[in-house]
Amino acid sequence: MSAAFDEMNGKDGLTRAAYRELAGWLGKVPPDTLQQRRREAELLFRRIGITFAVYGEAESTERLIPFDVVPRILAANEWETVKRGLEQRTKAINLYIKDIYGKREVLRAGIVPEDLVFQNPVFRPEMNGQRVPHDIYVFIAGIDIVRVDADTFYVLEDNTRTPSGVSYMLENREIMLRLFPDLFARHRVAPVENYPDELLATLRSVAPVSAAAEPTIVLLTPGIYNSAYYEHSFLADKLGIELVEGRDLIVKGEVVYMRTTEGLKRVDVIYRRIDDDFLDPLSFRPDSALGVPGIMSAYLAGNVTLTNAVGTGVADDKAVYSYMPEIVKFYLGEEPILKNVPTWRCREVEHLSYVLDNLSELVVKEVHGSGGYGMLIGPKADKLAIEAFREKLKRDPRGFIAQPTLALSTVPTLVDEGLAPRHVDLRPFVLTGRDRIRIVPGGLTRVALKSGSLVVNSSQGGGTKDTWVLDS
Amino acid sequence: MLSRTADNMYWLARYVERAEYLARILEATQRLAAVPTSAGATTNEWESAVATAGCAAAFFSAHKAANEQTVTDFLAFSPDNPSSIRSCFEVARANARSVRTALTMEMWDAINGTWLELQKLGSGPASREQFATFLRWVQESSLRFDGSAYRTMLRNDSYWFSRLGVFMERADNTARILDVKYHLLLPPQEHVGGPLDYFQWAAILRSVSALTAYHWVYRQSLKPWLIADLLMLNDQMPRSLASCYAHLVEHLDNIARAYSRQGPAQRHARLVRTRLVNSRMEEIFKTGLHEFIGGFISDNNRLGALITEQYLL
Incomplete structure (x- = not known):
């Protein structure tokens, strides 16, 4: 494995253009100040209550994801390429899933082996031959991207089920704005604060045709014991929609209602953050206490939109992943803009x-x-x-x-000994509505805090950074 | 709003209010227990505190004797007592977490901050002084939460359900003090007072933070029947039954107006309030103070059940 590409210092130690201002600032700021800001950030996060339950750690069900105060910066042209690649990939994924539950041309053409689809536990036979509202399956994707040199970005994973992390993207920016107003004054950082608006516009655009002009949208969470519960409540709040649990919903005559203090109220769009398996005990796992009995009947009758659709897991399996370049070519007739990691x-x-x-x-x-x-x-x-x-x-x-083993790019990160390069990845969030695809610039940068570590997952000691896309 | 959200708002407020009440009882009891026994004290103040907190049965299944150590531990810190101060804040925060979106930043900060502090405390303070500091902290935490709600929440159903929780709990607490201590509050001819009574009366007033208020309202030395009047019928006194019901009626009416629908909860609350407004202490003493309070407690429980049925399920 060759030395990793550092996003600030390149391979040759020359500061790259996008980082010039930041590098100058980091060179001048006293080390104590940075450590001090780090502690302030931690305090702010803790007070806000960003907590994260780590599986298998019963003794600390609530833990903070470490936040690094040094931002990760992408130049406008770098982001432009990534963005086009994400749009292309998401389009292809939606066409692929529609095809899998429809005509299955991709299988007949021998692009993807059949057993990979039909023997996959996340394949949902219930969806065969069903039309979903507006033919969209993946409304919200969190596509993980890594970088290995100045020009090469790879897609690592297509998270097309219930990707999480967007609340950290938003909170990280909020905290950075509070801690480093001066740095923002010296950079033209593209805003991410409009993500909730973009998400709401996306969700509104995909209401069933039968819904009222003002569709009722809710966010369905498994509840407070879910590791991403904070994010669910955070998003519902920013969107101004109800955060519901399974027990708050009831299906009558193939229509979904929520129980309110004024009686039952019809629900049109459900942004669900609960897996297929637990969605409906009548259709999937009968022991699920988190879901809503009968919700599949309302869904298949076209009376409610579920985002993401049921059965999207067929597109984010790691085995299917390896066929994604062929899938892009098959449906769009284009070369993939974002490469796959050789697999x-x-x-x-x-x-x-x-x-x-x-x-x-x-x-x-x-x-x-x-x-x-x-x-x-x-x-x-x-x-x-x-x-x-x-x-x-x-x-x-x-x-x-x-x-x-990829030499993931590194970004300077504040550790106990001072600044040191640490490996990062990037999870941008791609929103697909009836009208268009929306992506706020950047996404969530995850960083492996242990020296030399390539594992950025928060469940295994990873942290996060604010991601800056510079305006050109 | 979601019924479950309303339910969480309601119980969140109730549990914070209950924590504060427990702190007041413990504070008053600590003072009372410090009164020299030469005055002829025979009652066990700690036992009385457990009764006033409404968990005598649970207490005596866990402990043989009520004394300072067992009672403070049980009422303040025991994780096994679902109504200890610790448990109250635990449940309050769990409720707050479920309705994070219905709370303002300030409210979440108040309850979450309290909970975080509590985690640091471990099994409880080491000395009486520290315990007294802890009790004041509990009351301040409740004040902070309540004040945040009052000053930052939109005046909509979410706020009104939270207020219902406060006043339901407060009415219940005041009624319970009266229920346990009623024998100290009987009218003049039945009263045989010793010097200890003065401390008892002052302790009752302290547990509802009304000692100063008493003097301002009645401008005379402590008289048990006036204390009863203050805690039951005086609607200037924020913890009196009358005041609690004035608020309950008001907030239930707000909800009814917003939803354009009156229901059994509104009717029942008005009935109880009217009864309090039309009552005079002399008549209550005549027909029996204990019976009156018993009747009120079951009326109050009935209102709780009606609110739940009408809105929270």
């Missing part, structure tokens, strides 16, 4: 034998895994771990894909 599909014999021979250099991921769990990072693993993983991989090659 070996362990389901294919030649790929598997390559992966088995090179385990110590590869990252091997579970096809259905998420949150950075259950993966092998070859270069960081010891012999024992690699051998254990080899057995796992041989038992179920279809369950895994492998990728080269």
Whole structure:
């Protein structure tokens, strides 16, 4: 693995243009001041109550995601490319899902193997032959992007189910504006504060045709024990819509209502942050106490829009991911603007034998895994771990894909010893409405705080940064 | 608004109010227990505190004897007592978290800040002085929350349900003090007073923060029947039954107007209020103070049930 590309200092140590102002400022500011601001930020976050439940850590169900005060900066032209790539990819994903639950041309053309779709637990046969409002499936996508050099961005994951993190994007900016007004005065940073407006416009645009002129929109949460609950309540608040739990909704005559102090009120659009499995105990997991019995009947009758649609998981599986460049070409007839990380599909014999021979250099991921769990990072693993993983991989090659260990780009980050480069990724949020696609500039930058670590997931010691896209 | 949100707003306010009340009881009891026993004290003030807090049964299933240590622990810190100050703030914050969107920043800050402080406290303060500081802190936290709600909330149904919670809890608390201490408040001919009574009466007034108010209203030394009048019928006194019901009627009417619909809760609240407005202490003493308070408590519980049925389910 070669040395990583640093977004501020490049590979040659020369400050890159977008960072010139910031680098100058960082050079002058006393180290104590930065540490002081870091503590202030932490205090602000804690008071606001941004909390994050980490699975398997019963003793601390509420924990703060560390915030780094040094912003990550993208130049206008860099962002423009990423943005066009995201639009293209999201369009293709929506066409793909429509096709999978419709004519299945992509399967007939042999682009994607059938078993990858039909044997996938997130494939929803209930959606076969169903039309969804306005033919949109993925209204909100959180597409993870990494960078390896000045010109190359890779898509790492297409999160097309219930992506989270946007509240951190908004809060990070809010905190930065409070702590560093001076820095903002020296930069032309594109705003992100309009995200809630854009989201609301998107949700309003996709109400069922039968809905009233002023559609009633709600956000459906699994409740306060969900790790992203803070975000759910934060968004509902910013959108000015009700935050509902399953028990607040009731289905009568294929119409969804919410229980209010004035009786039942019809609901038209549900921004749901609850997985397919738990959505409707009558259709999916019967033991789900979080869902709404009968909501699928109202959905399939076209009386309510669910965002995202049911069954979008068929597009964000790590095995399907490897076919995404072909999928983009198939539906749009265009070359993908954003590349995929080169990926070996362990389901294919030649790929598997390559992966088995090179385990110590590869990252091997579970096809259905998420949150950075259950993966092998070859270069960081010891012999024992690699051998254990080899057995796992041989038992179920279809369950895994492998990728080269990427030298993710780094950004200067404040650690106890001062400023040091740390690896980052980027999760922009792509909103697809009936009228158009909306993306606020930037997204959520996640940073691996441990020296040399490539794992940015907040559940494994990752932090976040404010992301600045500079106006040209 | 969502019924569940209204329910959370209502209980959030109730639990904060209850925490404050418990702190006042404990403060008054601490003072009372410090009165020299040469005055002939025989009653166990700590036992009486548990009764006033309305959790005697739960207490005695956990502890054999009511004394300073067991009672302060049970009423203030015990996680096993669902109505301890600690539990009240825990439940209040859980409710606040569920309705984070219905709260203003200031309210969330107040309740979340209180909860965070409480986490640092561990199993409770080490000394009496620290405990006294803690009790004052609890009252200040409640004042801060209540003041934030009063000063920052939109005047809509969300606010009114939160106010209903405050006044339902307050009416219940005042009634419970009266229920436990009624024998100290009987009219002159039945009253056999010793020097200890003065401290008892002052303690009752203190637990509803009305000692100074008493002097301003009646301009004379403490008389038990006047104390009863102040706590029950005087609507200038913020914790009196009459005042609580004036507010309950007002806020229920606000809700009814906003929803263009009157219901059983409005009618029942008006009935109870009218009864308080039309009552005179002499008559209440004649027909029986204890019976009157008992009747009020069950009326108040009935109003709680009606509000729940009408709006919160």
